[in-house]
Amino acid sequence: MSAPTPAPKPIVDEPLPLPRRWGEAELARLTAMVGQSSLFYWKGPQTAALLEEFRRHYPLKHVFPCSSGTASIHIAIAALRLRPGDEVIVPPITDMGSVTGILYQQGVPVFADLEPDTYNLSPAAVRRAITSKTRAILAVHLAGNPCDLTALAAIAREHKISLVEDCAQAWGALWQDRPVGTFGDFGCYSFNDFKHVSCGDGGMVGTNRDDLGEGLARWGDKSYNRVIGGRDPEDLAPNYRMSEPLSAIATAQLTKLPGIVARRRAAGTLLTSLLAGTPGIFTPAVTPGGAHSYWFYMLRLDLARWTVGQAEVAAAFQAEGVACGAGYIPRPVYQYPVFKNHNFFGGAWPARDAGYTTMDYRAVSCPVSEAILRDCVVLRLNEAMTDTYIEKVARALRTVALRLTK
Numbered sequence: 001m002s003a004p005t006p007a008p009k010p011i012v013d014e015p016l017p018l019p020r021r022w023g024e025a026e027l028a029r030l031t032a033m034v035g036q037s038s039l040f041y042w043k044g045p046q047t048a049a050l051l052e053e054f055r056r057h058y059p060l061k062h063v064f065p066c067s068s069g070t071a072s073i074h075i076a077i078a079a080l081r082l083r084p085g086d087e088v089i090v091p092p093i094t095d096m097g098s099v100t101g102i103l104y105q106q107g108v109p110v111f112a113d114l115e116p117d118t119y120n121l122s123p124a125a126v127r128r129a130i131t132s133k134t135r136a137i138l139a140v141h142l143a144g145n146p147c148d149l150t151a152l153a154a155i156a157r158e159h160k161i162s163l164v165e166d167c168a169q170a171w172g173a174l175w176q177d178r179p180v181g182t183f184g185d186f187g188c189y190s191f192n193d194f195k196h197v198s199c200g201d202g203g204m205v206g207t208n209r210d211d212l213g214e215g216l217a218r219w220g221d222k223s224y225n226r227v228i229g230g231r232d233p234e235d236l237a238p239n240y241r242m243s244e245p246l247s248a249i250a251t252a253q254l255t256k257l258p259g260i261v262a263r264r265r266a267a268g269t270l271l272t273s274l275l276a277g278t279p280g281i282f283t284p285a286v287t288p289g290g291a292h293s294y295w296f297y298m299l300r301l302d303l304a305r306w307t308v309g310q311a312e313v314a315a316a317f318q319a320e321g322v323a324c325g326a327g328y329i330p331r332p333v334y335q336y337p338v339f340k341n342h343n344f345f346g347g348a349w350p351a352r353d354a355g356y357t358t359m360d361y362r363a364v365s366c367p368v369s370e371a372i373l374r375d376c377v378v379l380r381l382n383e384a385m386t387d388t389y390i391e392k393v394a395r396a397l398r399t400v401a402l403r404l405t406k
């Protein structure tokens, strides 16, 4: 009996480096916090510190810290005072939280297709999706890649509709050297566990518009007016408040944002340059004028050139030690069961049943989005990865591509 041949060493021959995300800075804030007499957000010192730190990065006049990214978008949509059947143009590849608030306000998410190389909303597709009922465009900066905000803002201006920026995946991303979330009528952010910066769960919503921003907090605080006090709600609004412990952690996290983003941007940019010319691989494009902040790294496979399919390619990358997966979300959002069955409120969709919309999500088709999900591979990327590690990842991808393309 011969000894088994040892498995060949993978090209990425070290485990995925993981950053230590919380430490002294968070502890110092929490320690100060436990001496407080209240953990309520209104006039809370941790909340005040969070607003100050957030504004150092995002100069927005009116901001409200809230319980999630989903909540931040719901608050923005509610503050726009959508009426039943009003339409919001959204991308098909995003988190469910991008569209939840629209539906809760009895609005209608209208899916427009994406650019094949940035995976962000195509301005031309957005134009085609506009109707007399369109009230807003929800620009999702996917994976940290900024949308073409100049084009989207021009469309919004032209049609007198709002632009809401979903920056949940795009902490630190820039458009023309300014942070995303400061171009549209609202910027919406998430502190969930998986984003660049996190307090476990949390969010932030902000605007520079006084007409939308005065009383912004009420849309996430039961429509109570904390400024004048008393409870006399004028609108229906949930409780989406963020409490002091989470604000304490989020504040400390934001102090680390520039370092986190600088490292991720360098790593993502290096990976793209090292992959140039690799057969069968399309690297993500950054729209000129944008700076990507790489929450993850998504590339596409030119499947006609590969001898195997998407899942096998991802498995071959993994066998060389690359932390990656085939595909991103399993299907475009409009194909999720909740949309296919129009099952928004106990099996019904009041906005459609009452005639405010004729939308049928079973008839929606966005071919570019569907193609992206069929041939994309998502690579893990984080601030603990060194250039040396990224070089190994690139070498692994290139080696597999040379072996498995024709």
Ligand SMILES: *Cc1c(COP(=O)(O)O)cnc(C)c1O
Residues within 6 Å of the ligand: 067, 068, 069, 070, 071, 094, 095, 096, 097, 098, 140, 166, 168, 169, 190, 191, 192, 201, 202, 203
């Ligand atoms: C994470 C995410 C959200 C929702 O954020 P939560 O804090 O998880 O509610 C919304 N949009 C996008 C694009 C996201 O990635």
